Amino acid sequence: MSLDAEVSVTLGPFELNVALRVDDGEVVAVLGPNGGGKTTLVRALAGLHSLRAGHVTLDGVVLDDPSARIFVAPEHRQCGVVFQDYCLFAHLTTEENVAFGPRSRGVSKADAHHRALEWLDTMGLAGTAHLRPDRLSGGQAQRVALARALATGPRLLLLDEPMAALDAGARASVRHQLGRHLEGFAGPCVVVTHDPLDAAALADRLLIVEDGHVVQSGTLAEVTARPRTAYVAELMGLNLLRGRARGTHLVLANGTTLQTSVDANGDVFAVIAPRDVALYSSPPGGSPRNTWSTRVDEIHRLGTRARVLLGAPVPIAAEVTSEAVSDLGLGEGAPVWASVKATQIDVYGA
């Protein structure tokens, strides 16, 4: 266990309580809505915010433990941080920015600049050494920030919303490069993001933090398949229902009963993929057991596909083709029949 932390921080009325363990070479993404405490978590790990309770232990060395009155100042933690918006020093060149860390840790000027140039070279930035940060593109600035954090030889790497400052057009390629550089880092790495695409591309494991708490964690596949909060379901584009299971019957809060193929009992979550929701203009015949009549709330067109948000009694989204929308004469408020096969409802304990 390389990073082992139980972070309890109080910020006015806000409480953050997150436990996490990250192995050497592992990248964990902390994913969650803005204001959920992600940045506070990074700050606490970096020593920029002291804990109220809990501990931060890196390679067996305690960095923060209020009960033992231990607090290691940020400048004495071997912790590289890539800040949101990167926080590059505007009065220094790219090379001087990267050399700042080694210089601060007592490396001679010549060695520090040598090391900085090496890192810039590794990041494909050799030509920018004498530029000031305001002359860099978003992707370059991100790599300088990463080089600056790595040049100190940190044991722990923290990235706070590394993609947030980038133009939409540059994202995919920058994300790919960042992923490559993170793979090369030997220690534990924590990436904070609100974008599931970043989390999926960069991380081995996800930690979903909402309102100061971990609501779910696991590999991308685990979290995607079985979301446990509306936020996660929405991120993954899934319909999440909550209800009580009695055998293969699922009773929703409003009393509506759906037929499932999973034998379960008690409080459960049920997930339905929008593409598994079929829409009809008249009552369909045939096998689906779950068929109901409803109205269209909203239609979101995404190219050739459309997400159709349905109203009561089962407020879920259906994903259909744009042609289907016109064929069925769908519009906001239009009546429609919906159906879902019992085998396409996944049920798991709440």
Place this chain on the structure above:
Amino acid sequence: MSIQRRPPLAVVAIATATVAFLAVPLVGLLAKVSWSSLWGDLTSPVATAALGLSLVCSLWTVVISLAFGVPLAWVLARFDFPGRSLVRALATLPMVLPPVVGGVALLLAFGRNGILGRPLFDVFGVQLTFSTAGAVMAETFVAMPFLIITVEAALRTVDPRFEEAAATLGAGRWKVFRRVTLPTIAPSLVAGSALTWARALGEFGATVTFAGNIQGRTQTLPLAVYVALEGNEQVAIALSLALLAVSLVILVSLRGWWLGAIRS
């Protein structure tokens, strides 16, 4: 596009009168300059002594203000402590206090019979009144607030995350201040120093009250101008011209800088 309407005639008339009021004295000064004897007037013994002394005193004032004002500005900007607004008021009071009152206060505190001046003289034999050190003290008392408020305003606008970034890179507090905070506020540091210098250069009331008017020791430019006006008007005009030129240079080089630093 907004339509530019012509301002009312009455307002234009008043504005013109105001400009005239501000400009006429300067014109009057320039009109009376005897350009042929200007160099001679500026290099007369009284003038060179005053110029040299003013330069020395005002530069010392800037150095002392930086050394003592920046730490105070930092404390005021970064720490919330009981009485902070009181301290801030105290630090800016000399800006509105009549300088002669400042001089009297300095005299009562540091004069030969002052509460600190007497033990200072009795124990160490140090006398501040009628000394160049006293002139520097008077100038510092009056001018340092310009540095303090300019630098404090700048420190408040520094994004603390840059300092935090430096800390995570291994820089201790002093190093963070020296290598990140100071460069970030450098423009305000320069602006504050220039304002302090200009104010010190023009200081009259506190200096004459506390340090006296001794040629070569405490008679700075403004004092020399005042004295020369009685006997040697051309020297007074020449020195005034020198002070005016310095003020203009500072004003032009700072432009809206200082106001911007205070507002932001």
